[in-house]
Amino acid sequence: MSAGRLTLTVVAAVAAAAVGGAATWALAGDDPASVQVTAPDPAAAAQTSFPDLATPSEEPELAGLREADPQPGNVARVSGPFDDRIEVGRLSLRRGAVTGRVLVTSDVSDVLELQVVAGFYDAAGRYLGSGRFIHHDLEESAHTGEPDEALEFEIAFPKGVSDNVRSAAIGVPFLVNE
Amino acid sequence: MRIRTRGIAALSALVLASGLAGSVTVAEANSPGRGGHGDKDKIRNVIYLLGDGMGRTHVTAARERYYGAAGKLNMERFPQVGQVSTYAVQTNSGQPGATDFSPNLVTDSASAATAWASGVKTYNAALGVDAKGKVKPTIMELAKTAGLCTGNVSTAEITDATPAGQMSHALLRGCQGPTYSASACQNTAVTGAELPTTDVRVTPIAEQIARNGTADVILGGGLARFDAADEDALEAQGYDVLSSPASQTVATEDDLAATHGRKVFGLFNTGNLTVEKYKRENPASVQAEEPSLPEMTAKAIELLTKSKSSKGFYLQVEGALIDKRSHANDAAQTLEEMRAFDQAVAVARAFAKHDGHTLVIVTADHECAGFNIIEKGSYTNAEAVSPPANVDAGNTANNSTPSRATSGAKDPVRSSGIVNGAGSVDPNNFGPATFRTPDDPEGVADGSPDASLWLTYLSGNHTGADVPVFAYGPGSQALGGSIDNTDLFGIVGRALHLTR
Numbered sequence: 111m112s113a114g115r116l117t118l119t120v121v122a123a124v125a126a127a128a129v130g131g132a133a134t135w136a137l138a139g140d141d142p143a144s145v146q147v148t149a150p151d152p153a154a155a156a157q158t159s160f161p162d163l164a165t166p167s168e169e170p171e172l173a174g175l176r177e178a179d180p181q182p183g184n185v186a187r188v189s190g191p192f193d194d195r196i197e198v199g200r201l202s203l204r205r206g207a208v209t210g211r212v213l214v215t216s217d218v219s220d221v222l223e224l225q226v227v228a229g230f231y232d233a234a235g236r237y238l239g240s241g242r243f244i245h246h247d248l249e250e251s252a253h254t255g256e257p258d259e260a261l262e263f264e265i266a267f268p269k270g271v272s273d274n275v276r277s278a279a280i281g282v283p284f285l286v287n288e
Numbered sequence: 289m290r291i292r293t294r295g296i297a298a299l300s301a302l303v304l305a306s307g308l309a310g311s312v313t314v315a316e317a318n319s320p321g322r323g324g325h326g327d328k329d330k331i332r333n334v335i336y337l338l339g340d341g342m343g344r345t346h347v348t349a350a351r352e353r354y355y356g357a358a359g360k361l362n363m364e365r366f367p368q369v370g371q372v373s374t375y376a377v378q379t380n381s382g383q384p385g386a387t388d389f390s391p392n393l394v395t396d397s398a399s400a401a402t403a404w405a406s407g408v409k410t411y412n413a414a415l416g417v418d419a420k421g422k423v424k425p426t427i428m429e430l431a432k433t434a435g436l437c438t439g440n441v442s443t444a445e446i447t448d449a450t451p452a453g454q455m456s457h458a459l460l461r462g463c464q465g466p467t468y469s470a471s472a473c474q475n476t477a478v479t480g481a482e483l484p485t486t487d488v489r490v491t492p493i494a495e496q497i498a499r500n501g502t503a504d505v506i507l508g509g510g511l512a513r514f515d516a517a518d519e520d521a522l523e524a525q526g527y528d529v530l531s532s533p534a535s536q537t538v539a540t541e542d543d544l545a546a547t548h549g550r551k552v553f554g555l556f557n558t559g560n561l562t563v564e565k566y567k568r569e570n571p572a573s574v575q576a577e578e579p580s581l582p583e584m585t586a587k588a589i590e591l592l593t594k595s596k597s598s599k600g601f602y603l604q605v606e607g608a609l610i611d612k613r614s615h616a617n618d619a620a621q622t623l624e625e626m627r628a629f630d631q632a633v634a635v636a637r638a639f640a641k642h643d644g645h646t647l648v649i650v651t652a653d654h655e656c657a658g659f660n661i662i663e664k665g666s667y668t669n670a671e672a673v674s675p676p677a678n679v680d681a682g683n684t685a686n687n688s689t690p691s692r693a694t695s696g697a698k699d700p701v702r703s704s705g706i707v708n709g710a711g712s713v714d715p716n717n718f719g720p721a722t723f724r725t726p727d728d729p730e731g732v733a734d735g736s737p738d739a740s741l742w743l744t745y746l747s748g749n750h751t752g753a754d755v756p757v758f759a760y761g762p763g764s765q766a767l768g769g770s771i772d773n774t775d776l777f778g779i780v781g782r783a784l785h786l787t788r
Contacts, residue, residue, distance in 0.1 A: 147599050147785040150433035155425035156416070156457060157500040158488040162521070166468035166485050191466060191512045191536075195559055217560050219615030219748065222462040223472045246462070246471045284469055286462045288397075288448065288612065 169242060170283035172227055178279035179235040185210070188229070188281035196282055200262075207266045208241075208278040214259045214287045221259060222247050223286035228265040232274045239268035259287075331762050331783045332600035332645040335589075335636040336404075336776075337363075339629045340397060340450055341611025341656030344756050349619075349661055350626035352741050356726040362634040363650045366758035368768045372776070373754050374400055374654045379411040379477050381419040393752040397611070398461040400653035400773055401453025407777030411478075415449065416457035417489060421478040427777060428454035428502050428602060430786040437550075437601040439588040440503040443561040443581055443625075444608030445510025447493040450653065454604055455503055456496040457488050465494030465513045466533075494518060501525050504550060505591050505603075507584045509557040511538050522553050530554035541579040544587055552591055563609055564624040581607055582631040589639050600645075602784060605632055614656035617745040619721040620708060620734070622659070640761045647763045647783050649776070652755035658746020662720060665737070668744050670718040671703035709735030720744045 172188050180186035185201040185208055194216075201210040208228050214221055224245040230238045243263040267275045339346070351361045375391050376399035382388040395403075396412040403409060406416055406424035417423055432438050442451040447464040463473035473490040474482045483490050497506070498518035506527075514533035522529050528549030530539035539554045547554070562575035570576060579587070585605050592601040607629030613621040633650050640646035662668060669675040705711025708721045712735070722739040724732045732738045757776075759767035763783045771779075781787030 147434050147436065149786055149788050150430055152425045152430065152787075155429040155433045156423055156488075157429075157496075157502075158423060158457070159486065160488075160491065160495065160499050163486075163491070163495055163499065164517075169469055169471075170467040217612050219612060223469070225469065225471075244471050284467065284472065286464050286472065288444075 170225060170227075172281040172283045175227065175229040175240065175279060175281065176237045178229055178231070178237075180231060180277040180279050182233050182276040184277050186277070186279040188227075188279050190281045190283050192282055192285040195285060195287065198280070198282075201280070203275075203278050206272055207264045208280060209262070209264045210280065212261050212263065212282065214261075214285070217287060219288055220247060221245060221261065221285070221287045223284060224261055224282065225284040226263045226265065226280055226282055228278050228280045230267055230271070230275045231277045231279070232271075233276045235277070238271040238274060241265040241268060329762055330645055331647050333592075333602070333640075333643065333647070334780050334783055335603045335605065335640065335646060335648045336780065337585075337605045337629070337633055337636060337648070337650045338450055338607070339610050339626070339650070339652045340444070340606055340608045341614045341654060341750070342607070342626070342629070342652035342755065343655030343659055343751070343753055345659045345661060346610060346614070346622065346626055346652075346655075347756060349659065349741065349743055350623055350630065352661075352725050353623050353723050354627055354726075359726070361630045362637060363630055363758045366637070366648070366650065366760040366764070368759040368764040370757045370759075370768050371754040371770050372651055372757050373770070373772045374403075375409075375752065376400070376403075376412050377409040377419050379419060379475075381409070381411070383409055383418070394750050395654050395752075395773075396461075396750065397449035397653050398453065401450050403773035404653075404776035404780075405453045407774050407781075409774060413461045413475075414459060414478075415453050415461055415493070417459060419478075421459060421475070421489065423457045423489065426454045426502075427780050427784075427786065428604065429500075430781065431602040431784060432502055432504075434784075434786055435599045436784065437505075437592045437595060437598050438503045439505035439592050439601065439603040440507075441505070441581070441584045441588050441604065442508040442606040442608050443628075444508060444606065444612075445513060445560055446497065446506055446508040446555060447510050447513045448560075448608065450606045450608060451508060451604070452493045452497070455500065456493040458491075458493055458496075459483075459489045461493075463490060463492055464510075465492030466515045466518075468492055498522050499525075501551075504552070505588045506553045507544070507556075507579075507588060508606075509555055509559055509561045511536060511555040512558040514555070525551065527551045527553040531556065540577040541583060542577070544579050544584070547591075548594070550591065550594060560608065560612065563613065563621050564628045565621045568624070580631070581605070581628045582635045585632040585635045589635070600784065602780070605636070607632065611653075611656045614659060614745075615748050617657060617748055619659075619723070619743045619745075623723065637760055644762075646761050647780075648760040649757065649764075649767060649780070650759070651757040651776070653773070655751045655753040655755055657748055658751050658753075660744050660746065662742045662744050664722075664740055664742050666742070667698045667703060668718065668720070670744075671698050673697050673699045706735050706737060709737075 174188050178186050197213040199211050226243040228241050243265050374395045375393050376395035378390040381390040398415050399410050399412045405426040408418045410419045428438050440451045449461050459475035494513040498521045511531050516534035519533040528547050530543040539556050556578040567576045609625040636648045640648045703719045704714045704717045706722050707719050711717040711719045720742045723734050723741040724739045757767050766779045
């Protein structure tokens with residue numbers, strides 16, 4: 111037996127063992143010619159309503175933001191659903207805003223969406239209000255500059271209470287990176 | 289349970305062995321009735337495998353890396369080979385031939401997925417809608433409506449563009465969840481004004497997937513996109529939920545092996561699944577408990593073939609990390625992801641060979657990063673002091689301006705060594721990555737100038753190059769030659785009698 115013939119024989123046996131011997135994949139019991147498929151109405155194929163789904167009305171929030179109670183002069187972190195994908199640094203509270211840097215650490219070819227929410231507090235730790243940083247990368251303008259896995263953010267103090275802000279807390283409720 | 293897991297792994301390994309050794313001749317593969325029942329031309333099933341970002345060079349490089357210059361990947365053993373154009377269109381464009389047709393020559397994964405899933409050109413970032421925002425049904429939705437079983441497998445988040453393209457309709461691919469965001473979901477450039485949040489096109493993709501039942505078997509990553517309400521919705525439809533969105537507990541390969549449900553929801557990572565290279569180098573890690581793409585493919589087929597009364601199945605399988613590592617110009621991981629994808633191809637082909645009524649299609653959505661193989665010892669324009677001459681400077685009839693009289697030379701600043709070798713610490717290095725192949729003498733190492741496979745990248749982004757398509761089984765003849773990515777919708781639709 112030639113080497114090539116031997117290879118074919120061995121391979122055929124291995125393939126048969128893979129699908130037949132393991133009995134993992136079942137062939138359909140019906141003769142396929144007898145199982146008719148009728149082309150469905152395309153207009154009815156896509157589900158376009160979800161009656162049981164609650165209708166959202168606000169941007170994503172983070173549980174615990176109102177109760178964060180950071181020490182005066184500090185910027186605390188509030189946990190979010192994507193914390194295992196980011197590093198947050200350079201947090202600062204100055205000149206009427208909280209600033210910082212979010213580094214996306216997983217699978218970054220593009221950061222399509224990033225939101226950072228900030229809560230602001232007075233000297234007694236009372237919640238005064240919130241602000242939001244939104245990064246929205248339209249595909250049409252994607253990939254035209256430096257890699258954007260690191261995004262700097264700045265969120266201004268809420269109007270009307272800015273003189274009372276003594277601390278802040280931030281978190282990331284929404285991130286889409288690829 | 290562990291034994292069962294090994295069973296799946298062993299199954300995949302056996303199939304791999306069969307595929308890699310090349311047991312199928314062209315004549316054999318063109319005999320669609322082999323192993324099946326009755327009507328030899330009847331197509332019951334389609335397995336559609338998508339290598340995200342997989343250009344022709346990705347295929348060639350993986351072949352040379354793992355099987356040598358004279359070897360073949362499993363996909364390359366398929367009898368039908370063609371090429372697919374992938375261009376997208378601009379927002380609000382008409383379809384090709386319309387007076388308002390406005391092409392965008394480089395697609396993203398969302399537009400490409402919509403092309404083959406729904407048969408229309410659309411703008412980059414759109415899913416399941418045309419370029420004017422109209423909802424278009426997908427092949428998987430049509431298959432489900434017609435009574436076929438359906439499966440969607442990916443190494444990405446299951447809300448990512450390729451899998452989502454079959455199971456959702458969204459104006460913007462970033463509208464993934466777990467919660468709604470106007471900036472991520474609304475696209476007033478298409479709709480004029482913001483849509484009510486009850487409109488499917490601005491409903492987070494995760495919420496759609498959890499409620500529309502489009503896919504019976506859902507395997508991949510992205511658990512962080514789903515929440516407790518989604519878990520309730522899945523369970524209400526009868527899914528065996530292997531991974532808990534409520535507790536954010538991911539599933540493992542043991543969980544996958546143990547399930548026998550007809551509807552299964554299994555996500556194995558909160559984000560994308562882990563690259564094969566990491567799992568191989570860290571076998572004791574949590575990530576190593578994630579199933580591989582060939583394992584998920586084998587299990588999906590097992591689950592989709594459980595119903596003897598089924599009219600057949602449609603299964604989509606995505607090797608997503610080929611693209612993600614190509615964006616990063618990470619040739620080592622790209623190659624390992626290519627190998628895992630090709631092993632999934634072997635699983636599909638083994639089933640199709642046994643079944644005889646299954647069309648297997650292997651293709652890509654776009655090329656990523658301008659991957660190229662350069663001659664050993666040579667260099668690219670990006671490494672040059674000035675780009676080499678690209679015109680015949682001495683012949684005015686042949687040249688264009690400006691011409692360069694010299695070919696330049698390698699710039700030691702921009703080319704400081706092989707990036708997976710001596711130049712690995714230099715972030716500004718444009719040097720190639722080098723890999724040994726089975727043809728190289730023993731002792732030749734990856735990252736050395738002696739390795740024969742020299743790989744380079746043009747960029748970190750998608751390119752507009754056509755992508756390859758390989759097909760096996762009944763109906764595969766339709767995939768030969770040059771086609772457009774929207775043609776894939778009709779080919780699959782007609783094969784399964786889903787479109788007229």
